[in-house]
Amino acid sequence: SKSIFLDADSSIMENNLKFVKNEFEEELNSMFSSMNSSAPDSSTHQNTKIVKPKPGFCIKAYKQSDNEKFFINICHTEDIPPPEDITENELLQILNDESPSTFKIPMSITVPRTTVDKSNNECQVTDIAINSKFFQKIETGCLMRDFLLTIVFEGIGNKYGITIREDNWCILKNRKNIDKLIAHSIKNRDVKQVLESYKRPTDDQKDVLQQLQTQEQGAGKRSLIEEINPNDNVKEKKNRKNNEKLSEFSYKPNATKVAISQANTTKPDYRLFCMPAEGKVEQLVGEFYLPECISSNEITLDVGGDRIMIEVRKRGYLLDAFVNYTIDNNQIKAHFNRENRMLKVVMPCI
Structure with missing residues (x-):
């Protein structure tokens, strides 16, 4: 496979989850206060970071099985590592090479959920989160974006058994996302695995990898939860x-x-x-x-x-x-x- 999937289980304790009574919410927040850092996207789990991605663009596609609409929100966050930086010529060589490639595009795929389209008809939508810098690179369209979408369709099929028609889809012009984007749970070990696979890591990526390795070594502390x-x-x-x-x-x-x-x-x-x-x-x-x-x-x-x-x-x-x-x-x-x-x-x- 040419992609790495970072599970988005959406099991989250973040500020936008409001409960029925204020005192209930305050009580729950106080329980998790010792686990939360100053960052608004921090997780309640020591080895997991909860991130809320930014909207990118939305794809309207159709299922192969019943031709029902299926929306794909391509969103982005800096907390997912980018793929290794390669040129378009290098990508062409990879695509023309019959042997399996080590080039991977890290992404997080949420479980497909039910929503409604503009006609108020039920349909499904999933969010695909990628790295923000990588999103800027493919936003305007290029061979890399075509490659990404091929991997996205393949990933949805492999992970959730939903085959997307590749002959009938479009990028919406006036909508960046369908339904509200949900948070993604990014595991440190997955990010570490991605960075360790790079043949030519940047200095910044080396620093992040060093931080993750240090966190892993000092992960023996017990939490209050x-x-x-x-x-x-x-x-x-x-x-x-x-x-x-x-x-x-x-x-x-x-x-x-x-x-x-x-x-x-x-x-x-x-x-x-x-x-x-x-x-x-x-x-x-x-x-x-x-x-x-x-x-x-x-x-x-x-x-x-x-x-x-x-x-x-x-x-x-x-x-x-x-x-x-x-x-x-x-x-x-x-x-x-x-x-x-x-x-x-x-x-x-x-």
Whole structure:
């Protein structure tokens, strides 16, 4: 493959995620204050940076399968490294060479999400973030831009199984993006991997690589917030002994939902954090990414005991997860952000 994909999981804690009550928002922000730097795009995860890319241009394309519209927002940020600087002649040599090329274009591809076009018809859109300097190089059109778009179409197909028609697309003249751009989660290890692959790194790139290597060596500090591995907790739940006493808050699943869970549903991407990381856990914070969901009215949330269940029947989402903590279902606070399709749930623990 000629591209490197930096996952954009959009599991974010940033300023534009507003909650229902101000005191709730202030409480949540205070929990993460020790993790945040002065930069507005800093992440809550030590080895990840959350960035909000700038708009570039928008491509209107069509799916090969059903000819439905599919929009691609090409956006840019300085936090994604550029590809190695090569001339157009060098690119031609790469394209004419039958052997696999080491030339790569780093990019971050978001999960396709549902939006509406100017006729208010539902369609899908994805954001492709590239380096800002590289965007300036290809913005006005050139062989490199054609090469980039070929890689973009290929990347969407490889990553999400959506084949884009390459014979019917256009760049919109009066729109830089469709739907609002969402944040990208850029992992330091991915950036480090890209920079280490360069044959002719610049001095600036060498400096960035040195900083990342230094951060990696000093990453032994524990934070006040610890990310939970959901798979580990599910396994521990399944392996519990029958003689273990159940909490009085244990959740009893609805029979209908159990049946649905065995059907053809999609498990949404999510992350769980416990606070504080050491000592008695006071609460869990969950981030659940529902890219196809457009309204909180579609979401059914059942939380209690040691179980978290989220269902969006209309969109085919179902999550049934266990944690190793007892949740106080009377104190749960939740908010769905329609801009980035993120459901955030704060769950105090008993």
